[in-house]
Amino acid sequence: MSERHLSATPGVPSAAPRDERPAEPHAVPPDAGKRVPAPDGRRGLPAAVRLGLAAVLAAASIGAFLFLFIEGSFEFAFERRLTMFGTMAVVAFAQAVATVVFQTITHNRLLTPSIMGFDAVYILMQTLLVSLFGGSVLAATDGTPKLLTQTLLMVGFTMLLFGWLFSGRQGSLHVLLLVGVVLGLAFRSLSDFLQRLLSPAEYDVLSARLFGRLSSAEAEHLPLAGAVCLIVGAVIWQRRYRLDTLLLGRDTATNLGIAHKRELMVMLLLISVLIAMSTALAGPMTFFGFVTAMLAYQLAGTHRHVVVLPMAFLIGLITLAGGQFVMEHVFYASGMLTVVIEFLGGAVFLIHLLRKGTL
Structure with a gap:
């Protein structure tokens, strides 16, 4: 049957007329053939080259710190520097890795684990020791038992807080952060009150323990601290792809098969162990982790944790080892590194906050 007969048949819609005009060629986009950046934002050098x-x-930086400008006995100076480098490695790993993971689970690159009140708990414990037993108790109780006790107390506090806030259906990470801030302020206020009751001599002894210090850590503490970092680091490295999934948000991660609440609790426990160990070993360092995490994201060129985590650790080592070398042999102020890091880190934090406009 012809097309004319079909169009004339009642009840049968007629076929649309054919367009006999030749098809126009498709316009070629101006950027055709150019290399398009990967979805995760990688540009320039590959991640392996950056690392x-x-x-x-x-x-x-480590070689310069360990071997250059040694005066006097090489064995004595090298042993002292090696102990300090061990402390640097533990602090760099704990602070950098914990901050990156904490920012991942909170979806905020301005927050640090210190917001949970770790520093405040450490300061309160030291203040209570001096208030109850006098300033000499700090030196008399130095050792592995005290390190373990401080670490367990800080981890126990955070786990009680996590368990209480996540026990119900309405467990929220934002409520956890808010409670951590409030408790941190309360602990600091109580510490300030107790410090005002101390004698000037006891307060001087206490104040020396309330700042980050890399040179006062004992060599006997490093095997325990290093073992804890290796174990926690292995667990986090095993879950690195889960961390990438958590970046997509709670709903997306759940749809992809991640038990979001359980993963959140595991990560918070690992973070608390790392920060507690670092704080008990070398004292509180509020902004060091923030600086290393921020630089790691900038220099890694990707959000993937397989690159960001080792990059943050390496940047932490460069900051501490290179900074200590510069402070000792350029500015002749070997004990001021942590003070400078906290000052510059606080300034960078404020600038970052003002540019972003919100937490």
């Missing part, structure tokens, strides 16, 4: 450069710079 290699950071590793070389970290090795150079």
Whole structure:
């Protein structure tokens, strides 16, 4: 049957007329053939090259700190520097890794684990020791038992807080952060009150323990601290792809098969262990983790934790080892590194906050 007969048949819709005009050629976009950046934002050098450069710079900083400008007995100076480097490695790993993971689960690159009140708990414990037993108790109780006790107390406090806030259906990370801020302020206020009741001599002894210090850690503490970091680091590294999934948000991560609440609790426990160990070993360092995490994201060129986590650790090593070398041999102020880091870190935090406009 012809097309004319079909169009004339009642009840049968007629076929649309054909367009006999030749088809116009498709316009070629101006950027065709150009390399499009990957979805995670990688540009320039590959991630492996970036990590290699950071590793070389970290090795150079460590070598300069350990071997250059040694005066007097080489064995004595090298042993002292080696102990300090062990403390740097533990602090750099704990602070950098914990901050990156904490920012991942909170979806906020301005927050740090210190907002949970770790520093305030440490300060309150030291203040209570001096208030109850006198200033000499700090030196008399130094050792592995005290390190373990402080770490367990800080981890126990945070786990009680986590268990209480996440026990019900309405458990919220934002409520947890708010409660951590409030408790941190309360603990600091109580510490300030107790410090005002101390004698000037006892207050001087206490104040020396309330700042980050890399040179006062004992060599006997490092095997325990290093073992804890290795175990926690292995668990976090095993879950690195789950951390990438958590970046997508709670609903998306749940749809992809991640038990969001359980994963959140595990990560918060690991963070609390790392920060508690670092604080008990070298004292509170509020903004060091923030600086290393921020630089790691900038220099890694990607959000993938397989790159960001080692990059943050390497940047922490460069900051501590290279900074200590510069402070000792350029500015002749070997004990001021942590003060400078906290000052510059606080300034960078405020600038970052003002540029972003919100937490």
